Amino acid sequence: DADVTQTPRNRITKTGKRIMLECSQTKGHDRMYWYRQDPGLGLQLIYYSFDVKDINKGEISDGYSVSRQAQAKFSLSLESAIPNQTALYFCATSDGEGYGYTFGSGTRLTVV
Amino acid sequence: RKEVEQDPGPFNVPEGATVAFNCTYSNSASQSFFWYRQDCRKEPKLLMSVYSSGNEDGRFTAQLNRASQYISLLIRDSKLSDSATYLCVVNPNAGGTSYGKLTFGQGTILTVHP
Numbered sequence: 001d002a003d004v005t006q007t008p009r010n011r012i013t014k015t016g017k018r019i020m021l022e023c024s025q026t027k028g029h030d031r032m033y034w035y036r037q038d039p040g041l042g043l044q045l046i047y048y049s050f051d052v053k054d055i056n057k058g059e060i061s062d063g064y065s066v067s068r069q070a071q072a073k074f075s076l077s078l079e080s081a082i083p084n085q086t087a088l089y090f091c092a093t094s095d096g097e098g099y100g101y102t103f104g105s106g107t108r109l110t111v112v
Numbered sequence: 113r114k115e116v117e118q119d120p121g122p123f124n125v126p127e128g129a130t131v132a133f134n135c136t137y138s139n140s141a142s143q144s145f146f147w148y149r150q151d152c153r154k155e156p157k158l159l160m161s162v163y164s165s166g167n168e169d170g171r172f173t174a175q176l177n178r179a180s181q182y183i184s185l186l187i188r189d190s191k192l193s194d195s196a197t198y199l200c201v202v203n204p205n206a207g208g209t210s211y212g213k214l215t216f217g218q219g220t221i222l223t224v225h226p
Contacts, residue, residue: 041218045213088153090155098143098144100158100161
């Protein structure tokens, strides 16, 4: 099993729908992150969490919300999906300051 | 100025060639540096950390120049399987709003052809 698992792998949804992307990890890391990737724009940070009770906005949090249900689980919600939220979404975990990230396989989201 | 800047390429090289990628970062207080590799439509994967003294892993060599705020990745004897996007990644580790977050460059595309 993968260390960081994202579900679903692919999703097509309609404009205005609420959608949740899920992330779970078996690495025992406290830190978890959500990024989106668009062609030519690189990785942009949406939200991050250093602990179950800690939630922080990233660069592009508008239109998104998150929930850290447990150390191992961090979900991302799009409250009312719009077409420009079509992107590849990655969840990542980290063991702490100075360490790199481990990424999940990504969720390809298309909003029509 | 972007926090992390890379030449996007693309770099097209023949098998067996040596290719070098450069990256500059803006925050002089940055403490940790990495190179990630990303295949098309896949997740980024850690290729190697970059240490102050420079480090090597097989055909890959990473260098750090703190004075010039510059990181490099050298790939020797390129293989077809090296074709990917290479991401330069910096941990500002400067406290405040940068604490605990890695900053990613946009990536350099490498294509190795027969």
